[in-house]
Amino acid sequence: xxxxxxxxxxxxxxxxxxxxxxxxxxxxxxxxxxxxxxxxxxxxxxxxxxxxxxxxxxxxxxxxxxxxxxxxxxxxxxxxxxxxxxxxxxxxxxxxxxxxxxxxxxxxxxxxxxxxxxxxxxxxxxxxxxxxxxxxxxxxxxxxxxxxxxxxxxxxxxxxxxxxxxxxxxxxxxxxxxxxxxxxxxxxxxxxxxxxxxxxxxxx
Numbered sequence: 643x644x645x646x647x648x649x650x651x652x653x654x655x656x657x658x659x660x661x662x663x664x665x666x667x668x669x670x671x672x673x674x675x676x677x678x679x680x681x682x683x684x685x686x687x688x689x690x691x692x693x694x695x696x697x698x699x700x701x702x703x704x705x706x707x708x709x710x711x712x713x714x715x716x717x718x719x720x721x722x723x724x725x726x727x728x729x730x731x732x733x734x735x736x737x738x739x740x741x742x743x744x745x746x747x748x749x750x751x752x753x754x755x756x757x758x759x760x761x762x763x764x765x766x767x768x769x770x771x772x773x774x775x776x777x778x779x780x781x782x783x784x785x786x787x788x789x790x791x792x793x794x795x796x797x798x799x800x801x802x803x804x805x806x807x808x809x810x811x812x813x814x815x816x817x818x819x820x821x822x823x824x825x826x827x828x829x830x831x832x833x834x835x836x837x838x839x840x841x842x843x844x845x846x
Contacts, residue, residue, distance in 0.1 A: 647833065652752050652754075653722070654749070654750045654751065654752065654755075655688075655689070655720050655721055655722050655751045655752070655753045656722070656723075656746055656748065656750075657692075657718070657719070657720050657746070657747040657748040657751055658718070658720075658721060658726055658744055658746055658747060658832055659716065659717065659718045659719075659744070659745055659747055660716075660717050660718075660719075660726075660729065660730075660733075660742060660743065661714060661716050661832070662676070662714075662715055662717075662733055662739050662741070662743075663702075663706070663713065663714055663715075663739065663740050663741045663742070663743035664712060664713040664715065664739060664740070664768070665707075665709055665712065665713070665738050665740055666709060666713060668701055668713065668738045668768065670767050670768045670769075670770075672700070672738050673713070673738065673765075673767075674765065674767065674768075676715075676733075676738060677694075677715070677765030679736070680717060680731055680733075681763070681765070682731060683725065683728050683729045683732055683751065684719050684721055684725055684729065684842040687721060687722065687724055687728060688695065688721070688722060688725070688753065689719050689720055689721025689722065689725045690718065690719060690720045690721070690753060690756045690758055691718075691719045691758070691759055691763045691842040692718050692719055692720060692759075692762065692763065693716075693718040693719075693742070693762050693763065693800070694715070694716070694717050694718075694762065694763050694764060694766075695716040695717075696714075696716075696766045696768075697713075697714035697715070697716060698713065699711050699713050699714075700714055702737075705769040707740045707821065709740055712741070713768060715765075717736060717812065718804075720751050720753055720756045721753075724752035724841075730742065730744060730745075739774055745821075766811050798800035826840055828837055
């Protein structure tokens, strides 16, 4: 046979990144199981895990499954479409995973050319959360926690100030009434021009 054997076509892969969020109170053994499952699924379906980063505990934008915080894990890998579907199926079935998301970074990658650094694909052990965490109250989120209640002394002082202002106002009303009464008395004593003319006619 002189004819050269035709080379098999290369199956192009894609580069993906997946971020999954673990429960904040997950134990180290369960978090390790999730990482092992992720690596096994990618390798079993012909992919290559190229990077793993632990972002630690972070505050969530909103509660997910009654969780206010979560442990973020970032993985980057080169794989085929079926590997992504299987990976997300496994993440969906794990109780310790509360959310995940996958996006495509690059297309048309030959898996045989991918180089992997063993140190870059290690899943670190999850450390216990030593700092106590208190969930932020609704009043604090609305900015109402800064409003301090007025003390009893301050309330009594404000009440006294209102009473004094009411007393001053009533004194002013009394003074006005006095002026009106005096004005009526003076107007009663004054004689109108018509009355003066009547008196003059009587004298004539």
